Amino acid sequence: MDFALKEEHRMLQExxxxxxxxxxxxxxxRELDEKDEFPRTLFVKLADLGVTGxxxxxxxxxxxxxxxxxVIVVEEISKRYPALGWVYVMSAFYGGENIAxxxxxxxxxxxxxxLAEGKxxxxxxxxxxxxGSDASSAQTTGVKKGDQYIVNGSKTFITGADYSDYMIxxxxxxxxxxxxxxxxxxxxxxxxxxxxxxKQIKKLGYxxxxxxxxxxxxxxxxxxxxxxxxxxxxxxxxxxxxTLEVEHLEVAACGLGVAEGAFEEAVGYAKERQQFxxxxxxxxxxxxxxxxxxxxxxxxxLIIQRTAWLLQNNKPSAxxxxxxxxxxxxxxxxxxxxxxxxxxxxxxxxxxxxQRYVRDSLVLPIGGGTSQIMKNIIARKLGL
Ligand SMILES: Cc1cc2nc3c(=O)[nH]c(=O)nc-3n(C[C@H](O)[C@H](O)[C@H](O)COP(=O)(O)OP(=O)(O)OC[C@H]3O[C@@H](n4cnc5c(N)ncnc54)[C@H](O)[C@@H]3O)c2cc1C
Numbered sequence: 599m600d601f602a603l604k605e606e607h608r609m610l611q612e613x614x615x616x617x618x619x620x621x622x623x624x625x626x627x628r629e630l631d632e633k634d635e636f637p638r639t640l641f642v643k644l645a646d647l648g649v650t651g652x653x654x655x656x657x658x659x660x661x662x663x664x665x666x667x668x669v670i671v672v673e674e675i676s677k678r679y680p681a682l683g684w685v686y687v688m689s690a691f692y693g694g695e696n697i698a699x700x701x702x703x704x705x706x707x708x709x710x711x712x713l714a715e716g717k718x719x720x721x722x723x724x725x726x727x728x729x730g731s732d733a734s735s736a737q738t739t740g741v742k743k744g745d746q747y748i749v750n751g752s753k754t755f756i757t758g759a760d761y762s763d764y765m766i767x768x769x770x771x772x773x774x775x776x777x778x779x780x781x782x783x784x785x786x787x788x789x790x791x792x793x794x795x796x797k798q799i800k801k802l803g804y805x806x807x808x809x810x811x812x813x814x815x816x817x818x819x820x821x822x823x824x825x826x827x828x829x830x831x832x833x834x835x836x837x838x839x840x841t842l843e844v845e846h847l848e849v850a851a852c853g854l855g856v857a858e859g860a861f862e863e864a865v866g867y868a869k870e871r872q873q874f875x876x877x878x879x880x881x882x883x884x885x886x887x888x889x890x891x892x893x894x895x896x897x898x899x900l901i902i903q904r905t906a907w908l909l910q911n912n913k914p915s916a917x918x919x920x921x922x923x924x925x926x927x928x929x930x931x932x933x934x935x936x937x938x939x940x941x942x943x944x945x946x947x948x949x950x951x952x953q954r955y956v957r958d959s960l961v962l963p964i965g966g967g968t969s970q971i972m973k974n975i976i977a978r979k980l981g982l
Pocket of ligand 1: 966967
């Protein structure tokens with residue numbers, strides 16, 4: 599068993615670290631967080647590194663599928679600027695991984711080279727006002743008329759829908775199907791199609807990465823846009839299940855990055871801040887908090903590494919990916935909150951970054967499947 603990073607991953611990590619240091623200085627991230635602005639310029643610069651090709655086969659101009667490489671990118675960016683990490687997820691995972699895994703040849707040719715170049719972004723539209731954890735209850739309909747689907751309904755909390763080019767959208771194409779998940783289809787809907795309208799939802803954190811309500815009013819979408827081709831009509835749920843484990847992995851990687859970023863803030867402060875004539879990190883209470891935080895982070899890293907290895911090698915990983923998502927995102931929340939405690943009153947002041955890590959961390963145990971749903975998956979796999 600070799601726990602050392604492969605040389606190519608070490609170099610990738612170094613490249614992304616240099617990028618973050620140069621292009622995402624703390625002051626800029628603070629400013630962008632306050633403005634709540636989509637960091638397009640930064641994403642373009644990130645794409646110039648070539649990392650948007652890490653989930654895309656070489657025949658479509660990518661670097662070949664390297665899930666752990668993509669995880670390193672998400673982690674390193676999320677340490678400093680989680681919202682940019684999520685934009686990368688839209689490119690490499692919502693787009694690259696999904697199309698490479700489930701798209702047909704025409705779709706791969708159409709989207710993958712542009713995704714590899716970072717020229718287009720995908721969002722992933724599953725959640726509806728009445729179908730969150732229970733996504734298979736989706737009510738947005740697609741009615742076939744000739745060679746088109748007419749889509750009506752609404753989605754909510756869709757990350758980056760407003761700046762995405764395409765939305766992989768879960769629609770109901772057979773209302774009578776039993777069980778209900780057998781009547782669902784994944785459709786690639788152009789985000790600017792006629793009849794699509796959006797509104798941003800105001801939220802607590804991940805500023806710069808939007809969450810949108812999306813309304814579909816008689817949106818005509820070519821039937822050829824069914825993910826994988828027309829033979830995948832009513833087979834969307836199975837396609838979704840096929841990519842779910844990677845989705846859990848990518849959110850876990852966001853959690854790892856956020857936890858590490860918050861930890862670095864907290865440990866730095868504990869070494870500097872003096873009370874009772876010594877750095878607060880010398881008090882056992884604070885030192886033990888930091889020791890626990892560090893241990894949790896390293897444990898999360900191991901589960902993530904193992905999950906990425908399983909997925910990269912096409913091995914069963916439902917339980918590992920659910921554990922990675924559950925554990926790493928809860929660690930992010932714990933570490934950020936403990937970090938805030940270590941900062942004392944200053945942790946609550948907007949001029950220190952630890953509050954941003956708290957705000958950003960809180961969504962991670964919710965988005966992409968809640969911690970409760972992850973525990974349900976784990977328990978089910980344990981035969982409970
Ligand atoms: C910032 C943000 C970005 C998001 N981005 C996207 C996106 O890009 N695409 C997308 O499709 N969705 C997105 N989501 C939606 C997210 O995936 C859902 O919020 C999440 O799946 C939970 O659904 P819900 O909010 O409807 O909560 P509900 O499903 O109503 O759950 C409410 C509570 O009940 C619990 N619960 C529900 N069912 C069970 C059960 N069976 N067992 C135990 N507990 C249960 C939940 O864990 C939760 O605590 C995003 C959400 C946020 C906040």
